[in-house]
Amino acid sequence: MNNPKMAYFEKEDILHLRISDELEVGSVEISPNITVELNEAGELIGIEIINASAFIRDSILESVQARLLTVCGNK
Numbered sequence: 001m002n003n004p005k006m007a008y009f010e011k012e013d014i015l016h017l018r019i020s021d022e023l024e025v026g027s028v029e030i031s032p033n034i035t036v037e038l039n040e041a042g043e044l045i046g047i048e049i050i051n052a053s054a055f056i057r058d059s060i061l062e063s064v065q066a067r068l069l070t071v072c073g074n075k
Helices: 052-073
Strands: 005-009 014-018 026-031 034-038 044-050
Touching: 014 052, 044 052
Parallel strands: none
Antiparallel strands: 005 014, 014 044, 026 034, 034 044
């Protein structure tokens, strides 16, 4: 990683994480609304998340629910 950057485009609700300044030569959709960007060697250089606000909200809720189940399950 030589200069990670994050940009959020509110109007489009897109979160873009740039891990490297290398040239993007390909991309792969790893799940609906999530695409990884690859360099010439096939290494990860960026991630784009469409509908980012819902993705982050849902990820946080899942994490909190899992922790609650762990805490409540240990009683």
